[in-house]
Amino acid sequence: MDNNQNTLAGAEVFKLAPGDINHLFRRTGVKGNSLSAFTYNSEQAATSSPSELFKVLSESPRLGQIAGRLLEPDLKIEFNRGGAGAADDKYYVLLSTADKTVLTQMVNSQGDILLLLFDDWEPFLEWWINVYATPGVGDYRKVFPNVLETEILVCALHCIDIYRRSYMESMLDYRSGLSLSLTTQDFVQLLKRSLASKDKRWLLPTMFEVTPGLKNSSIALKPEHIKQAEELGFVTSNESTLTLGERSKIMGTEFITSWIGAIGWQATALINGEERSLSRVFLAPTAFANHMFSFEIGSGGVSRFRHQASTKLELTQSLDQWMESLRKVVGNGTVTINTDKTPQFKFCGQCGSKIKPGKKFCTSCGSAL
Incomplete structure (x- = not known):
């Protein structure tokens, strides 16, 4: 530069x-x-x-x-x-x-x-x-309503990449339709190939290649992670066959048409003389949203992530809060960082509405939580 x-x-x-x-x-x-x-x-x-x-x-x-x-x-x-x-x-x-x-x-x-x-x-x-950053658009539908295990994000980004791949192959083969179904075994094998390729033309390997330290996270894909990706609308399953869902199609099209690259960063500080990693973030801007994924290590060394789809103004506010938290950490020696300092609501798995702490039923659709 x-x-x-x-x-x-x-x-x-x-x-x-x-x-x-x-x-x-x-x-x-x-x-x-x-x-x-x-x-x-x-x-x-x-x-x-x-x-x-x-x-x-x-x-x-x-x-x-x-x-x-x-x-x-x-x-x-x-x-x-x-x-x-x-x-x-x-x-x-x-x-x-x-x-x-x-x-x-x-x-x-x-x-x-x-x-x-x-x-x-x-x-x-x-x-x-x-x-x-990009200007983005307001009211981007929430994709990942909770703090989730990073393996679920791996599945979701892989689904987006598979859609992009199918779209490009259909163009090269002069086909009007897309191949949106594959076996679970092929899904897993293709995921392994994607990560091993380190090819930053694709979203999933880019996340691991540009986000400092993310490769060192403990990632272990299990059937329940694919099931949770299904609940989020990225895929549907039928016995041993997986079919890309509506969320994969929507976000796949978004990244095909307007992904401008990605930025990963990691904050490290000297805490009581010891070098400590405090926060790790991956940002993938498109014309529709600045997709920010912040990672944290939970109990038992499990890697989790939080997602925000932000306009430029919202991203600025989030990173202002992020820096304020970092400065407090360096000042007092604690190591808890959250890129989202708003009250931590949960979200209904059926309708996506916010659920206030302590509620056992969704106040919008009545579903048990």
């Missing part, structure tokens, strides 16, 4: 040559920590000279702030982008408890280190949202 060394979208922009990092250590006296991508090499520092790029930063009043965040951050967010036709990209966002400034660390096409310093999370988020 390339930018001029001046200002950009409310940020001050600096460049450094890779060898300038050693001189940044020497000039500022910062020792570094495990969250930083850089370590001090005294031999190289003693035998090399800083580049012309370093001079601009060394004369800036922002030198101390940038060195503190780049070399000794308290909170690191690793971002990866890819999927669909989007170019692969990786960068870091670094924060400190000393103040609210936000430093973005990138590498440009010439191999220089590109640094964007924002005064606060708000201007950073405005820039980030304008680059990666």
Whole structure:
């Protein structure tokens, strides 16, 4: 990612040559920590000279702030982008408890280190949202009403990919109809092939490839996960045959026509001197919604996810709340992060209506909960 060394979208922009990092250590006296991508090499520092790029930063009043965040951050967010036709990209966002400034660390096409310093999370988020999010549409039907096991999401995204695949094959074969049925065995085998391919043209492998640390989650697909995907409308089953459901068709068409790539990120902090992963998120924007999946590890190491289909404004509000939670975590040493800070309602499995805590029957359709 390339930018001029001046200002950009409310940020001050600096460049450094890779060898300038050693001189940044020497000039500022910062020792570094495990969250930083850089370590001090005294031999190289003693035998090399800083580049012309370093001079601009060394004369800036922002030198101390940038060195503190780049070399000794308290909170690191690793971002990866890819999927669909989007170019692969990786960068870091670094924060400190000393103040609210936000430093973005990138590498440009010439191999220089590109640094964007924002005064606060708000201007950073405005820039980030304008680059990666779509406007979306309001009142997107809720797809996953509860916090669910990640295996259910794996099944759902696989169904979307199968629909996309069938659609493309029908075009290549000049067929008007789609092949929407397959055996359960073929469904599972195709899922294994999808994940092994690491092919980011498809939604499911993209989620695992761009979301840092997600591959390390304990994922074990069971028949009940396919059953729950069926209850959500992604598939219907008949003995050993699975047929893609209405939800797969709707979302499959959505991703065929308007998926612009995906972004995965993970927030890591030093908690009482120990490096801890706090939050992991996958975002897949389309013209209809910014699909955000946040992951958490529950009891027994079970991976669960929460889904939000947001407009650009709603996504901005959610990520504002997310950062507020992260800053509190870094401040007090706890490790509970939720991207959705609204009251935790449950939803009726029959009609999808919100259920207030403590209710045993749906107040809309009367179904037992």
